Amino acid sequence: MSSLKLISPVDGSVYAERPVMALEAAEAAVARSRKAQKDWARRPLEERIALVRAGVARLNEMQDEVVPELAWMMGRPVRYGGEFGGVNERTHYMAEIAARALAPVEIETSAQFERRIVREAHGVVFVIAPWNYPYMTAINTVAPALIAGNTVVLKHATQTLLVGERMVRAFHEAGVPEDVFINLFLDHQGTEKLISAGSFNFVNFTGSVGGGKAIERAAAGTFTGLGLELGGKDPGYVMEDADLDWAVDVLMDGAMFNAGQCCCGIERLYVARPLYDAFVEKAAAWVASGLKLGNPLDPDTTIGPMANVRFAAEVRAQTSEALAQGARGLIDPALFPADDGGAYLMPQVLVDVTHDMRVMRDESFGPVVGIMPVDSDEEALRLMNDCQFGLTASLWTNDVERAARLGAEIETGTVFMNRADYLDPALCWTGCKATGRGGSLSEIGFHNLTRPKSYHLRKTSA
Incomplete structure (x- = not known):
């Protein structure tokens, strides 16, 4: 048997x-x-x-x-x-x-x-x-x-x-x-x-x-x-009028919590160019100083192993391919010595990424996120929709009308404004495309x- x-x-x-x-x-x-x-x-x-x-x-x-x-x-x-x-x-x-x-x-x-x-x-x-x-x-x-x-x-x-x-x-x-x-x-x-x-x-x-x-x-x-x-490959779009610190805190938590193994976790970010450098700096610092990789039974651990070695292997493959294609990893591996090449996988923030890279197209379902600058709502919208999946999208702005206008054009099941990675039981949990x-x-x-x-x-x- x-x-x-x-x-x-x-x-x-x-x-x-x-x-x-x-x-x-x-x-x-x-x-x-x-x-x-x-x-x-x-x-x-x-x-x-x-x-x-x-x-x-x-x-x-x-x-x-x-x-x-x-x-x-x-x-x-x-x-x-x-x-x-x-x-x-x-x-x-x-x-x-x-x-x-x-x-x-x-x-x-x-x-x-x-x-x-x-x-x-x-x-x-x-x-x-x-x-x-x-x-x-x-x-x-x-x-x-x-x-x-x-x-x-x-x-x-x-x-x-x-x-x-x-x-x-x-x-x-x-x-x-x-x-x-x-x-x-x-x-x-x-x-x-x-x-x-x-x-x-x-x-x-x-x-x-x-x-x-x-x-x-x-x-x-x-x-x-x-x-x-x-599957999902949920995007976040940070506009020039966003609350920067709040956006960094919520989006990076949405990307890294549960070792990135969240259905509606944030996997790709598009940031208005005026905020891009500051956002990237704060995002890298959030990961480098705020996460501890280790045994999940240790109460000090904030990020445990991925659920299976093969899941971690896919994230490593996507990340390695992106680095070989010109992306830069902002997180120093020396900060996460518990990464064992197996299920224990260090978090990573990637910049200089493009949609030619699998890490920005395929579902990662792990603690890695790519960040790209954008120069307009139209560019952000095109990139958010350049994906086979459609579960949630997270918009960061103080302009409700702008968010609603963009939300109407995003191919997704749920549109968030100034929050991410949350399931509201009063709203239908649904998706589109793949x-x-x-x-x-x-x-x-x-x-x-x-x-x-x-x-x-x-x-x-x-």
């Missing part, structure tokens, strides 16, 4: 291992989930909300176990805690708006007719969650899907193998029925077979473009609904996890 092995980036050891579930056993588990769905959907909305809240509360009680576990699994420093702030915020908001988002649209109630549109649960929702923010990305779909009356099957990335197991345990201990929320240990082949067999009514995937394409191929002809959040399709959270998230059903009821005369 094959197994899934979680290799810890902390020391390269096997931190956890689970056997791959046999296809027949997985099919049986999904069948039980489907059988449980109707009864779950019949429960009052308030009861489903209370149970989801209780599941998240139980997860919060596991903080002492979860935080070091995350460090061992994917390298996030323990000083930042777990992901409970985001998990709690998103769950709370979706619970608060559920009644409104799922309310019927009443068209007519008269002596002759009742006409309305209701939101009905899809059925079984399959959540394929990534490793970089394994709890928050999962809860984006798990919480509203359960609240809306779906049952949920969760499959986590091997790099965060234990997260699905822990989430399901927390929800079961809080009273959510076992077959309503289940966790499966699957390999790619098993996952694709279940999808291609039409086992699910909706699949939500967060991960690579290649993974998204594989899921689309597997789902072809099944008419299964898909939500796909794939970033994928669909949207989570907000009222629209509930709509994507349900289907409209119309009632046209004609009353017979007495």
